[in-house]
Amino acid sequence: MELYKENQLKVYNSLSKTKEDFNPITDGYVGMYVCGPTVYSNAHLGNVRTFMFFDVVYRYLLHLGYKVRYVRNITDAGHLENDAEQGEDKIAKKARLEQIEPMEVVQMYTVDFHNVLKNYNFLPPSIEPTATGHIVEQIEMIKEIIERGFAYEVNGSVYFDVHEYNKKENYGILSGRKVEDLIHNTRTLDGQSDKKNPQDFALWKKADDRHIMRWPSPWSDGFPGWHLECSVMSTKYLGEQFDIHGGGMDLKFPHHECEIAQSQTCSGVKPVNYWMHTNMLSLNGQRMAKSTGNYILPNQILTGENTVLPKPFSASVVRFFNMQANYRSILDFSGDALEASEKGHSKLMEAVNFLSKLEVGKTSTFDVQQWKADCYAAMNDDFNTPILISHLFEAVKVINQIREHKASLTAEDLEELKTTINVFVFDVLGLMNEATQDNSEKISGVVELLIKLRKEARENKDWALSDQIRDELVALGIQLKDGKEGTTFSIN
Ligand code: AMP
Ligand code: ZN
Numbered sequence: 001m002e003l004y005k006e007n008q009l010k011v012y013n014s015l016s017k018t019k020e021d022f023n024p025i026t027d028g029y030v031g032m033y034v035c036g037p038t039v040y041s042n043a044h045l046g047n048v049r050t051f052m053f054f055d056v057v058y059r060y061l062l063h064l065g066y067k068v069r070y071v072r073n074i075t076d077a078g079h080l081e082n083d084a085e086q087g088e089d090k091i092a093k094k095a096r097l098e099q100i101e102p103m104e105v106v107q108m109y110t111v112d113f114h115n116v117l118k119n120y121n122f123l124p125p126s127i128e129p130t131a132t133g134h135i136v137e138q139i140e141m142i143k144e145i146i147e148r149g150f151a152y153e154v155n156g157s158v159y160f161d162v163h164e165y166n167k168k169e170n171y172g173i174l175s176g177r178k179v180e181d182l183i184h185n186t187r188t189l190d191g192q193s194d195k196k197n198p199q200d201f202a203l204w205k206k207a208d209d210r211h212i213m214r215w216p217s218p219w220s221d222g223f224p225g226w227h228l229e230c231s232v233m234s235t236k237y238l239g240e241q242f243d244i245h246g247g248g249m250d251l252k253f254p255h256h257e258c259e260i261a262q263s264q265t266c267s268g269v270k271p272v273n274y275w276m277h278t279n280m281l282s283l284n285g286q287r288m289a290k291s292t293g294n295y296i297l298p299n300q301i302l303t304g305e306n307t308v309l310p311k312p313f314s315a316s317v318v319r320f321f322n323m324q325a326n327y328r329s330i331l332d333f334s335g336d337a338l339e340a341s342e343k344g345h346s347k348l349m350e351a352v353n354f355l356s357k358l359e360v361g362k363t364s365t366f367d368v369q370q371w372k373a374d375c376y377a378a379m380n381d382d383f384n385t386p387i388l389i390s391h392l393f394e395a396v397k398v399i400n401q402i403r404e405h406k407a408s409l410t411a412e413d414l415e416e417l418k419t420t421i422n423v424f425v426f427d428v429l430g431l432m433n434e435a436t437q438d439n440s441e442k443i444s445g446v447v448e449l450l451i452k453l454r455k456e457a458r459e460n461k462d463w464a465l466s467d468q469i470r471d472e473l474v475a476l477g478i479q480l481k482d483g484k485e486g487t488t489f490s491i492n
Pocket of ligand 2: 034035036230255
């Protein structure tokens, strides 16, 4: 039986502001959309916190046996400076400043993003669509919104009519904002006079002369509004209604509010059943953000090339640090916090590495079944990773007690403990065992040494020893290959 049938997952839904039972639209299948990065600069660790949390959501859903279609887009057009309605496209601006093509900017930072994800052991999403790859679909959606009477064209730009939408629907359903308040709070920016009401938002913008990222459309040569791509790509790949939509809290308004309005206008149904939002990662008490310069890059943590940390830290330690906090709480990044995480991480991995050496006992002094149920219960409770980690440390304590002969587990319980630890530490949290990585370097060193000894044996015509070294290495799954440049080896 699939694990999800015996694990009732609960998810905090930002829409209802309560924890709800998670029941996907189609039994056994989950559709999940997460707003991806705008690739105009390197993703900072704050961005990575959000994506890492959804990586763990994805991992846990897969572990529970769901078939998951996970869509995380790449925003490569339409996102204007300061997330505003006016101004320059973030990517186009970078291209102008660097004197390169916008698509070079996109390529550079997409590659960097993927490199970070690889270093930090992310699972790739099922689909990673781009905004520029869906211009045609975006134009089609705008046409449909206009036909339905919820958008209007002015001077080549098309705006969503929030006032009209709000007559029957609730613009503000997710963020709790009231349209009336928005009218008073919206700053009048240049060109906003085009709009009927200041809270209307752009679906299509006419490009001015210096705007290089432009596409033909029925209204003008221009580009789509930032919010549109996510409505288009989520509908295209997950359907008019899907299960989970995620992103950082800062995206609730206006981005996700606008997504709901656009999608609901076209389909007539609420697009998303569970909205999930991560809280912010801060640095020096301030939100980590590219715009303020208050950030650290994930790869800078690995190399130690930064002014924030006293030394380099591993990707797994950073993952562990992130997972020690609940995703709905603010998390403050600092050298001290990372050093504390590093200690905890080593303690956990040391215990994990000792698992295979534990002796089997006659009786069990620890209730493994209950502990396992507690681990699942933590994750079933809105992916509560800090509670899961506290349970993992109960297991660490037992492992250490068994080492000291102060506790014991039967063979069956020990097997269950091992399997469960491996599931949660590696499959679900995505942590990496650096000890094994270190060992692989040591193994290479030892094999090189044996190759050297074998060479000496051959020079001394000691064929028996030379063959013994080769054969015993083969028995261990290590093949030696003699070539012109010397002997190399491969490990199966
Ligand atoms: P962006 O590339 O700016 O569109 O952001 C990509 C994702 O990172 C979005 O889901 C943001 O909400 C999220 N994000 C941005 N800053 C932070 C932060 N300091 N902490 C956590 N998530 C963040
Ligand atoms: Zn989005």
